[in-house]
Amino acid sequence: MFYLTLIFGPLFLAVVVYALFRNFEGVVKYIALALFAKMLAASIELYNALPAEGYLKLGSFLHVEAFNYVLTLQVDMLSVVMLILSSLLLILVTLSSWTMKNQAAYFSLLIMFSGAIFGVFMSTNLIWFFIFWELTLVPMFFLVGIWGAEQRVYAAVKFFLYTHVASMLILLAFYLLYAQTGFLDVTLIKEAAIATPALVWWLLFLGFAVKLPIFPFHTWLPDAHVQAPAPISVLLAGVLLKMGAYGMIRFVIELMPESSREYAIYMLILGLITAFFAGFLAIYQTHIKKMVAYSSISHMGLVMIAIATVSYEGLSAALYEMIGHAFIISPLFLIAGYLHHKTGSWQMGDMGGIVQRAPYVSAIFVLAGMAALGLPGTMGFIGEITILISAIKVNGAWIAVIALASLISAGYLIWTFRRVIYGEMSPVVASADFKMHKIEFSALVLFAGLIVLFGLYPQPIFDAANQAFAHFGGVQ
DSSP, X not given: OHHHHHHHHHHHHHHHHHXXXXXXXXXXXXXXXXXXXXXXXXXXXXXXXXXXXXXXXXXXXXXXXXXXXXXXXXXXXXXXXXXXXXXXHHHHHHHHTTTOSSHHHHHHHHHHHHHHHHHHHHBOBHHHHHHHHHHTHHHHHHHHHHHSOTTHHHHHHXXXXXXXXXXXXXXXXXXXXXXXXXOOBGGGOOGGGOSOHHHHHHHHHHHHHHHTTOTTSOTHHHHHHHHSOHHHHHHIIIIIHHHHHHHIIIIIITXXXXXXXXXXXXXXXXXXXXXXXXXXXXXXXXXXXXXXXXXXXXXXXXXHHHHTTOSHHHHHHHHHHHHHXXXXXXXXXXXXXXXXXXXXOOBGGGOOOHHHHOHHHHHHHHHHHHHHTTOTTSHHHHHHHHHHHHHHHHHOGGGGGGHHHHHHHHHHHHHHIXXXXXXXXXXXXXXXXXXXOHHHHHHHHHHHHHHHHHHHOOHHHHHHXXXXXXXXXXXX
């Protein structure tokens, strides 16, 4: 029952907290921080309690006999890793939002989101998974639409419509799975029992591809990132995009491995196009946050390339890159938002010489940027090299062309350093006040520490990945 409260507790707490404390805004962020810390502790407890293989059963609830409809909570290593990542990012987003306006509503929506995201990663029932999947859209819609920039409503509606329409494909696939197998629990469905595996596979793939996102389904994300407040961009990149990758692995690869191997070439091609197309678009950006957004999409193309190997090594590399991407791209978004707040401009041409006014923030921005282009000693290097090795093993030496994506990253990131961090100080920068709240700065320091820690010592993540994908055994 305790684990059920991790899902529904925050959903009800969000309403109660807002009703009771909307006139005492400063209290709500402490409640949110305490809740997310508790969720992180519970996730770590689940990690320690997992069996050597398979799922840890947490209970079945809300059983509807007529439809064999039950909320089944089960976790394995993959889902627990996502729980830990989500709760950790929620803590860091809370710290990064310490001075956000209208805090009662803002943090209440974050609390609501936390319950929905835990439901996504803990439920193995297809219908309940879908309910929680859709529920995450509600708080994100308002977080972008209320606290975002000038075109926030347009971006929020576009985000909602794109991802909701894609979810209809997932729901149709789930209906076909139930109609053909008689099961609603993903742990009981086997590919051999699916009468139309190609149709189901493509419906699931397209549905999750939009959330990932990969070309040509990516167009909702740059608008959402640019218009969203910087901490919410962290959630978009660090959690919502990872929902797409999680769904791709859980329902496309693990549920239907043979069909995935048959269609792997299409996943590979779309991953390659995404990595290069988004990288080239990033080069042409003068809007600093849009540059970071396209960089994020490019790296998700690398995740798609790793998933397309449908192998033990590739999926392990994908999981590491998913975590590394969350830690690397987050400080880039946060600092981009910070620079806009201080200078009043998104344009790199209006900046320059930031390092002279905000040296510590500049150092973290450069560290995260160098990690994004694959600097040894950071998570970016480990993620890219393991993806390269696993992709070559499956597809041959020609796939080494993906290394060129790092060269593209070097182009737009080093150019950004030159225009924004270094160079001659612009009049806008000279007249701006670059003070940052200590708590918000501490979140940047924690992100920087995680980038280096798991870049130098990646074994804990790969140990988890080894257990999560051991059933693939490296067989192609």
